[in-house]
Amino acid sequence: MQQEAGWSACGSVAGQPGCLKIQSMNMRYDFKEIEQKQQHFWEKEGLFRLDDRKASRPYYCLEMFPYPSGRIHMGHVRNYSIGDVIARFKRMRGFDVLHPMGWDAFGLPAENAAIKHGIHPAKWTYENIDYMRQQLKRMGLSYDWSRELATCDPDYYRWEQLFFIEMMEKGLVYTKKSRVNWCEQCQTVLANEQVEDGKCWRCDTDVQERELDGWFFRITAYAEELLAGCDKLKNWPEKVLTMQRNWIGKSTGAEIKFPLKGRGEALTVFTTRPDTLFGVTFMSISPEHPMALELSRGTGQEEAVRDFIERWEKTLKAERYGETEKEGIFTGSYVLHPVTGDEVPVFIANFVLMEYGTGAVMAVPAHDQRDFEFARKYGLPIRLVIAPRDKKIDPDAMEEAWEGPGILVNSGEFNGLDNEEAKKAIVEFLEQQGKGSSKVTYRLRDWGISRQRYWGAPIPVIYCPNCGAVPVRKEDLPVKLPAEVEFDPKGRSPLPELRSFYETTCPKCGAAARRETDTMDTFVESSWYFARYICRDDDTMPLDRERVDRWLPVDQYIGGIEHAILHLLYSRFFTKVLRDLGYLSADEPFDRLLTQGMVLKDGAKMSKSKGNVVDPNTMIERYGADTVRLFILFAAPPERDLEWSDRGVEGAHRFLLKIWRLVTDNIEALRKSGNASNSGMQNAASMHPELKRLRQKTHQTIAKVTRDIEERYHFNTAISAVMELANELSPLLKEDSIERLPGEGLWPVALEAIEAMLLLLSPMVPHMTAELWKMLGHSKPLALEPWPEADSDAASVETVTIVVQIKGKVRGRIQAPAGASQEDVEKLAMQEPNVQRHLEGKGVRKVIYIKDKILNIVV
RNA sequence: GCCGAAGUGGCGGAAUUGGUAGACGCGCUAGAUUCAGGAUCUAGUGGGAGCUAUUCCCGUGGGAGUUCGAAUCUCCCCUUCGGCACCA
Numbered sequence: 001m002q003q004e005a006g007w008s009a010c011g012s013v014a015g016q017p018g019c020l021k022i023q024s025m026n027m028r029y030d031f032k033e034i035e036q037k038q039q040h041f042w043e044k045e046g047l048f049r050l051d052d053r054k055a056s057r058p059y060y061c062l063e064m065f066p067y068p069s070g071r072i073h074m075g076h077v078r079n080y081s082i083g084d085v086i087a088r089f090k091r092m093r094g095f096d097v098l099h100p101m102g103w104d105a106f107g108l109p110a111e112n113a114a115i116k117h118g119i120h121p122a123k124w125t126y127e128n129i130d131y132m133r134q135q136l137k138r139m140g141l142s143y144d145w146s147r148e149l150a151t152c153d154p155d156y157y158r159w160e161q162l163f164f165i166e167m168m169e170k171g172l173v174y175t176k177k178s179r180v181n182w183c184e185q186c187q188t189v190l191a192n193e194q195v196e197d198g199k200c201w202r203c204d205t206d207v208q209e210r211e212l213d214g215w216f217f218r219i220t221a222y223a224e225e226l227l228a229g230c231d232k233l234k235n236w237p238e239k240v241l242t243m244q245r246n247w248i249g250k251s252t253g254a255e256i257k258f259p260l261k262g263r264g265e266a267l268t269v270f271t272t273r274p275d276t277l278f279g280v281t282f283m284s285i286s287p288e289h290p291m292a293l294e295l296s297r298g299t300g301q302e303e304a305v306r307d308f309i310e311r312w313e314k315t316l317k318a319e320r321y322g323e324t325e326k327e328g329i330f331t332g333s334y335v336l337h338p339v340t341g342d343e344v345p346v347f348i349a350n351f352v353l354m355e356y357g358t359g360a361v362m363a364v365p366a367h368d369q370r371d372f373e374f375a376r377k378y379g380l381p382i383r384l385v386i387a388p389r390d391k392k393i394d395p396d397a398m399e400e401a402w403e404g405p406g407i408l409v410n411s412g413e414f415n416g417l418d419n420e421e422a423k424k425a426i427v428e429f430l431e432q433q434g435k436g437s438s439k440v441t442y443r444l445r446d447w448g449i450s451r452q453r454y455w456g457a458p459i460p461v462i463y464c465p466n467c468g469a470v471p472v473r474k475e476d477l478p479v480k481l482p483a484e485v486e487f488d489p490k491g492r493s494p495l496p497e498l499r500s501f502y503e504t505t506c507p508k509c510g511a512a513a514r515r516e517t518d519t520m521d522t523f524v525e526s527s528w529y530f531a532r533y534i535c536r537d538d539d540t541m542p543l544d545r546e547r548v549d550r551w552l553p554v555d556q557y558i559g560g561i562e563h564a565i566l567h568l569l570y571s572r573f574f575t576k577v578l579r580d581l582g583y584l585s586a587d588e589p590f591d592r593l594l595t596q597g598m599v600l601k602d603g604a605k606m607s608k609s610k611g612n613v614v615d616p617n618t619m620i621e622r623y624g625a626d627t628v629r630l631f632i633l634f635a636a637p638p639e640r641d642l643e644w645s646d647r648g649v650e651g652a653h654r655f656l657l658k659i660w661r662l663v664t665d666n667i668e669a670l671r672k673s674g675n676a677s678n679s680g681m682q683n684a685a686s687m688h689p690e691l692k693r694l695r696q697k698t699h700q701t702i703a704k705v706t707r708d709i710e711e712r713y714h715f716n717t718a719i720s721a722v723m724e725l726a727n728e729l730s731p732l733l734k735e736d737s738i739e740r741l742p743g744e745g746l747w748p749v750a751l752e753a754i755e756a757m758l759l760l761l762s763p764m765v766p767h768m769t770a771e772l773w774k775m776l777g778h779s780k781p782l783a784l785e786p787w788p789e790a791d792s793d794a795a796s797v798e799t800v801t802i803v804v805q806i807k808g809k810v811r812g813r814i815q816a817p818a819g820a821s822q823e824d825v826e827k828l829a830m831q832e833p834n835v836q837r838h839l840e841g842k843g844v845r846k847v848i849y850i851k852d853k854i855l856n857i858v859v
Numbered sequence: 860g861c862c863g864a865a866g867u868g869g870c871g872g873a874a875u876u877g878g879u880a881g882a883c884g885c886g887c888u889a890g891a892u893u894c895a896g897g898a899u900c901u902a903g904u905g906g907g908a909g910c911u912a913u914u915c916c917c918g919u920g921g922g923a924g925u926u927c928g929a930a931u932c933u934c935c936c937c938u939u940c941g942g943c944a945c946c947a
Contacts, residue, residue, distance in 0.1 A: 239941080242863055246943050253947080271947060284947085326945075351945040361947045369860090370945050443946060564942080634884070635871060639864095641940090643871060647885050654898095655884085707875075717873065720883035727883090734900095803879045808928040810879060812913065834913055848927055854878050858927045 029660040031624030035767040039140055047783055048142040052547060055096030060551045061087040062530055064559030065102045068128035069109060072135045074599040077616045081629045082596055082638050083558045084141045088763035089709050092787040098551055100533040101143040103129050105152035106522045108186055111455040115487050121455040125152055139625045140766050147536040151525035157457035158478030159542030160524060164460055165471040166581050172218045175469055180448060182210040187491040188452045192445050193566045214450035215459055219573045223248055223442040226572055235592035240564045247565050249443025254427045256436035258335035261343060267335050270357030270441055275422040278411035279364040279385035283335055283346040287312040288354035295346055299332020312350060326351055326374045338435040357441055372401040385410050386419050449521040454493045456519025464506035464513040473507045526567055527574035530554055530589060543583045557590035597641035614644050626765040627653040633715040633764050656768055663754055663772045666733055671777050673747035688741055691749045694728060698753045699795035701725040702788050705760045722760050729753045759788045804829045805856040806838045822849040829855055
C-alpha cells in the first residue's frame with residue numbers, strides 16, 4: 001500500500017550523508033540484515049510473550065496506544081523507544097513484564113477518509129493497522145503481540161456496551177437535553193474537554209451551541225475522589241496533576257437565597273465570599289438563566305431585556321468570553337437582601353456563566369473586580385465591607401476592587417471580624433435562618449459521550465414509545481455497527497437513515513421501537529483498554545478480576561502531555577467506575593506516569609504544513625532501528641522536547657559502528673578469552689594499572705547506567721556513560737597497546753568491559769548488541785540475560801584527586817590515597833607551590849575538608 | 860490575572876545531597892591517511908588576559924542575599940514555553 005516507493009534508498013546513492021555502512025576489516029555492520037534476523041528470532045522464540053498467570057514478579061509497562069492514522073511519526077518512535085527501554089530493562093532485572101500494544105481504532109479520520117476516497121472506514125483502519133504494525137515491528141519493540149487489540153472490534157466494544165448498561169443501572173449514565181458544543185465541520189458534539197479556546201480540538205473550527213439530547217457519564221459524582229486522588233499520585237508529573245486539579249476546579253463557598261421582591265420565589269447564588277454579603281449592591285444573572293426574561297415581565301424592561309438576550313445568543317462562544325467588555329441590562333426586578341432586607345436590583349450580565357454555580361451571582365463591587373467594573377459602568381453603588389489592615393480605602397476614590405483580606409466593616413453584628421472567620425460566621429448565621437448553606441462547587445461537568453457519527457461504538461439503548469429509553473438486553477450484545485452503509489458527503493452519520501439498524505422492538509414491552517443511532521465518544525474505548533490487555537484471550541467476560549488485580553495499576557505509563565486532561569482524567573474516572581461495578585480493585589489506573597516531550601525540527605513541532613516532518617521509515621532505512629532508537633534516547637531526557645538533528649543521528653550511528661568494530665576486530669582474542677572464563681582475570685594487586693583503571697571504569701559505568709535508567713529514566717546520561725567506557729577501552733585495543741600490555745591480562749578485562757557495554761546498551765540498542773553477544777559465543781539470547789551487577793570493590797579507586805581551594809577558589813589539585821585524613825591532605829596541599837604562593841603572608845582562619853573531594857583553606 | 864515548567868559554550872545537553880561548571884555528542888580548527896571528496900584516526904575547542912605556569916580574571920537570564928563554597932538555597936526582576944481563565 002502506501003509509501004513503498006523510496007524504500008530501497010540506502011547504498012545506492014553514493015556520497016549521501018548517512019550512507020555510513022563502512023567496510024571494516026572483517027565484518028560489515030549490516031544493520032538491516034542484523035535487525036531482520038534478530039526480530040525474526042524474537043518472534044519465532046516468542047521471547048516477549050508473557051503468561052500473566054505464571055508471573056511471580058509482575059511489572060506492567062504501557063505506552064499510550066496509537067490511533068491508526070496511516071503511519072507512525074517521530075512522536076510514536078520516541079514514545080515507544082522509551083517504553084521499550086523500560087520494558088527490556090525490567091525484564092533483565094528479573095520482572096515478568098507485561099508489555100502490550102493495540103489500536104485506538106475508532107474515530108473521525110477513518111470516516112472522513114471513507115467520504116473522501118470511498119474506502120470503508122473498517123478497511124481503511126485495518127489496512128493502516130497492518131502497515132503500522134509492521135512499522136512497529138521494524139523498530140524491534142519487545143511487545144507481546146498476542147495481546148494486540150483494536151477497539152473497533154466488536155469483541156472489544158461489546159464489553160464497553162455492557163459497562164454502559166451496568167452504569168445505567170447504577171445511575172452513572174443519564175440522558176438529557178442540553179446546550180452542547182457542536183462542531184459543524186465534524187458534524188458532531190464535543191465534550192467540554194474537547195473544546196480549546198472555543199474551537200474544536202481536532203479541526204479548529206469555531207464551536208457552536210446546540211440544544212441536543214445526549215448521554216452523559218456522571219463523572220461529577222467522582223469529582224471529589226478524582227481531586228483527592230491527585231495527592232496520592234506521587235509518581236505523576238506535578239504539571240499533569242495541576243492541570244487535572246484546575247480542570248476539576250473545586251471551590252468552597254456558600255449558596256445564599258435572595259427572596260424576590262413581590263414574589264414567593266428566591267434567587268439562589270453561589271459565592272466563595274460570603275464574608276462580603278453586606279457589600280452586595282446588585283445581582284448579576286446569566287443571560288441563559290431560566291428566569292432572565294421572566295424577571296423583566298411587566299417592568300417596562302421586557303423588550304430591552306429580550307433584545308439583549310437575543311444579541312447575546314447570536315455571539316459565538318469563542319467571542320463571548322475572554323477580554324470582552326462587561327455589559328448588562330437591568331431586569332426591572334429586585335431581590336431583598338437576606339440580612340438587611342434592602343432592595344437590590346437584578347441585572348443580566350454578559351460575564352455570568354450559566355454552567356457554573358447557579359448562574360446567578362451576588363455582586364460586591366468593592367471586593368470583586370468584575371462587579372467593580374460593572375458598577376462603574378452602570379453607576380451602581382460601591383459599599384466597602386472589608387477594610388485591609390495596612391491601608392485605608394476610600395470607596396468613592398477606589399480604582400480597583402480590594403480582593404485581599406481584612407476586617408469586616410459596615411456589616412452589622414459581624415463588624416470587626418477577620419474576613420476568614422466571617423465566612424464561617426455568616427454562613428452559620430444564614431444556615432440558622434434557613435437562608436443559605438455552605439456549598440462546594442466544581443468546574444468539572446458531566447462527560448457527554450454521544451457522537452452523531454458512524455465510526456464508533458453504538459450506544460446500547462432502544463427508545464420505546466411506551467417505556468422510554470431502555471437498555472439493550474445484555475444477552476443481545478454486542479450491538480454491532482452495521483458494515484453496509486452509504487456515506488453522506490457532508491459527514492452526517494448514515495445510521496439514522498438505516499432502517500435495518502434502527503428498527504427494532506422494545507426489550508421490555510415488545511413494541512416497535514427505535515434504536516439509538518449515536519455512537520460513543522472514542523475516549524470511552526481508551527479509558528479501559530489497559531485493563532483488557534490483561535485478559536485479552538477471555539471471550540466470556542470483559543475483565544477477569546483475579547488476573548486484572550494482579551497487574552493493575554499499570555506500573556509505568558508513558559505518553560504525550562497532550563493527554564494530560566482528556567484521556568488521563570477519563571481513564572481515572574473509568575477505573576473508579578469499574579471498581580464500583582466490581583470488575584477490579586484498583587483505585588487508580590496508572591501508578592507512574594512519564595510524559596515525554598515533543599519531537600521538534602528547527603524549533604517547531606513537526607507538521608505537514610510546516611514541511612519539517614522527518615519520516616521514521618526513511619531514517620530506519622538509512623541508519624537502522626538501533627541508530628534511530630539510540631539517537632532519540634540520547635538527544636534529550638525523555639520529558640523534555642527533543643530537537644531532531646540529522647547530524648546527531650549520524651553521531652549515534654558512528655558510535656554503534658565503533659562498538660561493532662571494537663568487537664568484530666578483536667573477535668578471535670575475545671572469544672578465546674571468553675572460553676578461558678574468569679580464570680584469566682588476574683587479581684587486583686598484580687594487575688597492570690591501565691587495566692585496573694579499565695575495570696574500575698567498567699564497574700563504575702554499570703553502577704551509573706543502572707541508576708540512570710532505574711531511578712531517573714535519564715537514558716541520555718546512561719548512553720554517555722557507556723560512550724565514556726568505550727572511549728576508555730578503545731585506545732587499549734590499538735596495536736601498540738596490545739603489544740605493550742600483557743595479552744593474557746588484557747583480554748579478560750577487555751571482554752568484561754565489552755560484555756558490560758553490550759548488556760547496558762541492550763535495552764536501547766537491542767539488535768546489534770544481541771548479534772555481538774551471540775558472536776562472542778553466548779548461546780542464551782541477550783534479552784534473557786540478567787542485568788549486570790556492579791562490583792563495588794572493582795569500581796573503587798585507591799587514589800583520588802582532591803581539589804585545593806583557597807577562599808573558595810581552586811588553586812591546585814593533589815593526588816591522595818582514598819579516605820585520607822584531613823591532616824595528611826593538608827600536608828600534601830602545603831607542598832603545592834601554587835598553594836604556598838596564595839597562602840604567603842596570610843593567616844589560616846579555617847579549613848574545611850570534604851573527604852576525597854575538597855580542601856578549602858580560608859585565610 | 861492565576862498555576863506549572865524552564866533559562867548553562869556555536870548547538871543538543873551534563874553536573875544525582877550546596878563541593879573541580881561545561882561530562883557525552885554535534886559542529887568547528889589543525890594534523891595523519893587519501894588522486895580528491897567522504898569516511899577513519901590523533902590533538903585542540905567557554906570568553907579574556909598573560910611574567911606561557913600545576914598562572915590570573917570573568918563566566919550558568921539580570922540584581923541582591925545566605926555560605927568557607929551557589930547553576931543548585933532565599934528574595935526581587937526579566938524572558939520563553941505550557942495549562943487554566945469574566946469559575947462569582
